[in-house]
Amino acid sequence: MKGVFRQPGRIVFDAFLFLVSVYLYLLATQFIYVVTPGQLGPDFWPKIILIFLMGLSLYDLVATFWEQPIAPQKEGEAALEKSYPGLLIIGCLLTIGYVYLVPYLGFFLTTFLYLIAFIYTGRYRKRIGVIISTSLLTALLVIIIFVKLVYVSLPPGTGVFAEVTFILYRLLGIR
Amino acid sequence: MVGILSNLLMGFLHALTPINLIILIIGLIAGLIAGILPGLTLVMGVILLLPFTYPMETTQAIILLTAAYVAGTYGGAFTSILFHIPGEPIHVPLLWDGYAMTRRGEAAKALGWTLFAAGSGGLVASLIMTFVSEPFAKVALSFSTPEYFAIVLLGLTCVVTLGGGSVRRGVMSLLLGLLIATVGVDDIYGAERFTFGSALLRNGIDYVTVMVGAFAVGEILTRLEQGFSSQTVQRLDKIRTAFPTWTEIRKVLGSLFRSIGIGTLISAGPGAGATVASFVAYGVEKQYGRRKEEIGKGAPEGIIASQAAATASCGGALIHLLVLGIPGSAATAVILGAFMLHGVQPGPEIFRTSLQSVYTIFASVYLGVILMCVIGWLGVKPLVKTLDAPEAITSAIIMVLCFIGAFTIRNNITDVWMMVLFGIIGYLMERFGFPIAPLVLGSILGPLAERNFMTTMLSYHNDWTVFFKRPVSGVVMVLVIISALIPVLAPVWKKRKRANPE
Numbered sequence: 001m002k003g004v005f006r007q008p009g010r011i012v013f014d015a016f017l018f019l020v021s022v023y024l025y026l027l028a029t030q031f032i033y034v035v036t037p038g039q040l041g042p043d044f045w046p047k048i049i050l051i052f053l054m055g056l057s058l059y060d061l062v063a064t065f066w067e068q069p070i071a072p073q074k075e076g077e078a079a080l081e082k083s084y085p086g087l088l089i090i091g092c093l094l095t096i097g098y099v100y101l102v103p104y105l106g107f108f109l110t111t112f113l114y115l116i117a118f119i120y121t122g123r124y125r126k127r128i129g130v131i132i133s134t135s136l137l138t139a140l141l142v143i144i145i146f147v148k149l150v151y152v153s154l155p156p157g158t159g160v161f162a163e164v165t166f167i168l169y170r171l172l173g174i175r
Numbered sequence: 176m177v178g179i180l181s182n183l184l185m186g187f188l189h190a191l192t193p194i195n196l197i198i199l200i201i202g203l204i205a206g207l208i209a210g211i212l213p214g215l216t217l218v219m220g221v222i223l224l225l226p227f228t229y230p231m232e233t234t235q236a237i238i239l240l241t242a243a244y245v246a247g248t249y250g251g252a253f254t255s256i257l258f259h260i261p262g263e264p265i266h267v268p269l270l271w272d273g274y275a276m277t278r279r280g281e282a283a284k285a286l287g288w289t290l291f292a293a294g295s296g297g298l299v300a301s302l303i304m305t306f307v308s309e310p311f312a313k314v315a316l317s318f319s320t321p322e323y324f325a326i327v328l329l330g331l332t333c334v335v336t337l338g339g340g341s342v343r344r345g346v347m348s349l350l351l352g353l354l355i356a357t358v359g360v361d362d363i364y365g366a367e368r369f370t371f372g373s374a375l376l377r378n379g380i381d382y383v384t385v386m387v388g389a390f391a392v393g394e395i396l397t398r399l400e401q402g403f404s405s406q407t408v409q410r411l412d413k414i415r416t417a418f419p420t421w422t423e424i425r426k427v428l429g430s431l432f433r434s435i436g437i438g439t440l441i442s443a444g445p446g447a448g449a450t451v452a453s454f455v456a457y458g459v460e461k462q463y464g465r466r467k468e469e470i471g472k473g474a475p476e477g478i479i480a481s482q483a484a485a486t487a488s489c490g491g492a493l494i495h496l497l498v499l500g501i502p503g504s505a506a507t508a509v510i511l512g513a514f515m516l517h518g519v520q521p522g523p524e525i526f527r528t529s530l531q532s533v534y535t536i537f538a539s540v541y542l543g544v545i546l547m548c549v550i551g552w553l554g555v556k557p558l559v560k561t562l563d564a565p566e567a568i569t570s571a572i573i574m575v576l577c578f579i580g581a582f583t584i585r586n587n588i589t590d591v592w593m594m595v596l597f598g599i600i601g602y603l604m605e606r607f608g609f610p611i612a613p614l615v616l617g618s619i620l621g622p623l624a625e626r627n628f629m630t631t632m633l634s635y636h637n638d639w640t641v642f643f644k645r646p647v648s649g650v651v652m653v654l655v656i657i658s659a660l661i662p663v664l665a666p667v668w669k670k671r672k673r674a675n676p677e
Contacts, residue, residue, distance in 0.1 A: 010607040017347070024354070024369065033366035040632055042361035042368060045625045046354065053350045060343055088400040092599065095392075095574065099591050102578075111578075115571045122403045122567025131568075138572055142579065150230050152583050 007064060014061035021054040090121050106157025106165040112139040140172075148174045176306075183305055186534030190238070190542055198235050199539055202242025203547050207554075208561050209243065210250020210263055212569060217247025217263055217449075218505045219391045223576045225383070225509055226583045233517035234532045238539040240513055241493065244506045245540065246547045248449050248485045249293040253551075253559050256285045256478075265453040265485040272470065272477030279473055283417035286555060288478045290416055290548050291424065292431065296483035297544030299435045300490025305537050308526070312498045315523040320634065321642050324627035325651035327501060327620050332658045333451075334616050342662040344609045352617020353624070355380050362622070363629050375589045383512055384581050385618040386505060388594040389611045391577045393601020395570045400602075403566040416552050419475070430460055430476040431483055438484030442491030448504030449485040449492075456484030486544075493540070497521050497533060501623060505612065508619045 028043045028050065035041065098114040105113075115135035124131065146152040147169070156165040169175075189195065202224070209220025221243050228236035251263035256273035269289070276285035318326075335345035358369045359379030370376040437459060438452040460480035461470045470477045492503030493510075500522035502508035514521050525533055551558075581594035601611050635641045643649045 009603075013603060013607050017351075027369060031366045031368055033361075033364045038636065040629065040637065042364040042366035045629065046357045046368060049350050049353050049357070053347065053354065056343060056347045056350070060347065063343075082402065082404075083400050084402045085400060087402060088396060088602075091396060091399045095595055095598075099578070099588065099595055102591075103588055111575055115575065118571040118574060119565075119567045122399060122565075122570060124403075124565045124567035134568055135571075138575065142575060146226065146579055146583075150227060152226065152229065152579065153586060154579070154582070155588070 010064050011061060014057045014064065017057040018054055018061065021050045021057060025050040025054070084123075087121055087123070091118065094118055094121060102157075103155050104158050104161065106161045107154035108139050108143055108165055108168055109157065109161060111142065112136055115139065143168070143174075144172060148172060179306060179309060182530060182534040183537060185531065186536070186538035187542075189234070189531065189535040190538040195235060195238055195535070195539065196542075198231070198239050199242050199543055200546060200550075202239040203246040203543055203550055204558075206243035206246025207250035207547070207550065207558055210247040210252075210266075211254055211558055211561055212564075215569065215573060216390065216394070217244065217251075218386070218509070219394070219573070220247050221506045221509045222383070222387050222391060222580060223573065225513060226576075226580050228513050229516065229583065233514065233519050233529075234535050236513045236517060237510060237532075237536050238543075240510045241489075241536060241540060242543045242547075244510065245297060245486065245489050245543050246550075247506070248489060249289070249482070249547055249551060250558070252289045252293070252482060253286070253555055256289065257282060257559065263450075265449045265481065268453060268457040268481035269478060272472070272474055275471075275473030276475075276478075281473070283415050284419065284475075285478060286416040287418045288475045289482050290551055291419055292434075292479040292482035293486045293551070294544060294548040295431055296435050296438060296486035297489065297547070298541065299432075300439055300487040301537065301540045301544060303439055304490040304494050304540065308494050308498055308533075308537075311494065312523040312526045315498050318499075318523075318647065319645075320627040320631040321645050321648040322651070323499070323501075324624060324631060325642055325648040325655065326499065327624045327627065329651050329655050329658065330501065330503070331613075331616065331620055331624065332655050334613050336658050336662050341608060341610075345613050348604065348609045348611065349613035349617040352385070352614040352619075353621040355385060355614075355618045356382070356621025357625070362626050363633070375585075375587060378585070380593060380618070381584050381590060382508065382615070382618045383584055384590050384593040385597050386508065386615050387577050387580050388597025389601030389604070389615055390505065391573060392594060392598025393605060393611065395574060396598060396602040397605050398566070398570065403570060416555055418552075423475070427476055427479055430464055430479050433459065434480045434483040435487040438487030439491045441484075442488035442503055443494065448506070449488045452484040452488035453481040456480040489540075497525060497536075498523060500525075502619060505615050505619075508616070511619075 025047060028046050031041075031043045033042050094114060094117050098110055102110045112135050115138055116131055119131050119135065143154070147154055156162045156169075190199070205224055206217065206220055209215045209217050209223075221240050224240055224243055228239060231239070247263065248265060251261060251266040252269050252273065254260040255266040255269035256277055259270055259274045261267045261270055273285045273289065276282065331349060335342060335349055356379075358376055360367055360370075360377055367377060434456040437456040438449075441452040441455060442448060457470075457477065457480045460476055461467055464470060464476050464480070466474055466476055470480075488504075492507045495501055495503040496507045496511055498521075500511070500520060502511045511521060519525070519529060519532075577594060577598075578591055581591045582588065584590050601614075604611055604614065631641060632639070641648075642652050
């Protein structure tokens with residue numbers, strides 16, 4: 001991908017992977033279980049995985065220093081002229097905020113707000129009316145399909161927000 | 176044979192009930208749309224349907240997901256051929272021959288060839304699935320833990336070596352997936368591993384959160400970084416499908432059957448699915464086909480090779496899932512999840528415990544392939560119209576569906592946090608050149624691999640040579656070694672071939 005800085009990021013990623021593998025290996029030496037002579041134990045399989053992971057992440061880290069930056073390999077995709085890291089960060093923050101707020105504001109309200117924000121972040125900004133109506137309709141449809149028909153118990157929220165959710169459920173005939 | 180046919184007839188009677196037919200059609204349309212939309216893969220399409228299956232009966236749930244799976248291998252062909260936009264990775268070869276035909280003014284014929292290949296591939300794969308599954312199940316009853324471990328290992332090796340890209344990073348991705356699968360309480364010794372005192376982690380990390388996060392959320396984050404810059408669609412007024420004549424079909428029968436065979440064989444091994452089948456069949460046609468010099472320039476054989484193999488691969492993957500209980504691909508892993516949700520364990524015993532359900536599913540696959548072709552023929556224009564929907568809107572809706580999919584696993588918000596975490600991990604892996612499929616398949620097949628390996632070691636007193644001493648596991652282990660050596664030896668062979676062209 002043009003404009004994507006792969007080499008330093010990959011080195012950091014490999015180093016992080018190596019350090020995490022070492023940490024987890026040390027944790028694996030401390031699993032609590034009843035030791036039976038002649039048996040491999042619950043730590044054998046994770047340790048084998050971690051040894052390979054440590055070795056490969058170290059090898060990949062060293063190899064990355066010597067490799068030339070690799071050209072994009074995905075076929076069929078147009079070469080990208082631009083990337084929008086800001087949109088990515090906002091999208092991640094929105095998603096984290098969505099998951100954090102759902103237990104408090106309730107699924108319907110949080111989903112409605114999230115959809116508006118995510119669509120706008122995704123660069124569809126011309127028709128605000130379409131954004132709002134699509135978000136409202138989607139949130140309502142999801143409630144009808146999953147709460148009313150599929151019987152999934154989505155978070156109603158707390159306090160006054162829970163009251164709003166239950167009023168909505170009554171209006172939609174959900175008991 | 177008579178028994179199989181009578182069971183299949185009963186299966187058709189159950190599959191043709193109004194409710195099952197409606198569910199089948201919904202699954203087909205969902206799969207076609209998932210295949211068409213570039214930001215939505217067929218695996219994501221199947222994943223997003225999973226929450227809808229909770230109130231359904233097991234058979235209905237499997238019919239819905241299998242229909243979406245099969246249709247997803249066909250839907251992406253439309254946009255590849257008409258607009259040079261591959262809906263799925265499996266349809267990338269269609270860009271070379273299908274779009275070339277469109278540029279010559281033969282778009283209708285290209286769509287016709289695709290429909291013919293998808294229909295033929297699907298029907299032949301269904302026949303193989305019907306007549307091979309039960310006898311294979313009888314053989315599989317004799318399999319023990321060494322055989323199961325060897326088969327799972329073959330699947331894990333194939334997904335790394337045949338998936339393309341860096342093998343080293345593929346192995347690292349796979350190891351990460353296997354590591355994720357160790358979180359929780361160990362099956363054999365009952366020890367807590369990497370739980371950090373969390374009650375939820377004690378139950379392990381569900382592979383659906385890994386799959387939804389890494390595949391779906393990760394993909395959307397990647398496309399968000401690109402600004403959701405999907406290409407606009409033009410020239411919708413003259414889209415139609417022109418079925419090839421019998422004279423034209425007779426000339427390509429060799430390519431058709433070769434590709435169907437490749438698709439079925441490749442998917443018969445776990446871990447290698449429709450994408451591998453599509454590319455391998457296309458490669459074989461380009462190397463050995465009767466009109467190999469025309470491949471890539473708008474030859475029907477190019478379309479037939481990739482499409483027939485892709486749709487035929489569904490049969491092999493479903494055989495694996497039903498008979499061995501081992502998913503042959505990420506999509507069949509979701510179908511396995513649906514089975515488990517309804518308390519049904521696929522495996523050789525399924526033909527004894529749920530015979531009617533199995534043959535109803537088989538019958539629905541036949542019906543699904545036929546209806547898929549009918550819907551594709553009649554509905555190509557409205558289906559392609561879904562591309563008009565702004566990607567920002569479809570992606571936002573998908574994110575919400577992912578949330579629901581993750582939440583409904585255990586009705587706990589922690590699974591959703593896991594999904595978001597794996598979404599970010601999936602994005603980072605994609606960005607730094609680590610393939611995601613091995614991570615997901617490692618997390619799915621890891622518990623199977625460990626359980627069978629450790630049980631073997633317990634049963635055979637840590638004698639690892641048992642994997643090579645038993646005939647079936649020995650043969651499979653040799654295949655594992657061959658498949659692991661392919662990425663090492665292939666460049667050497669290529670160098671020698673270039674040095675000695677004669």
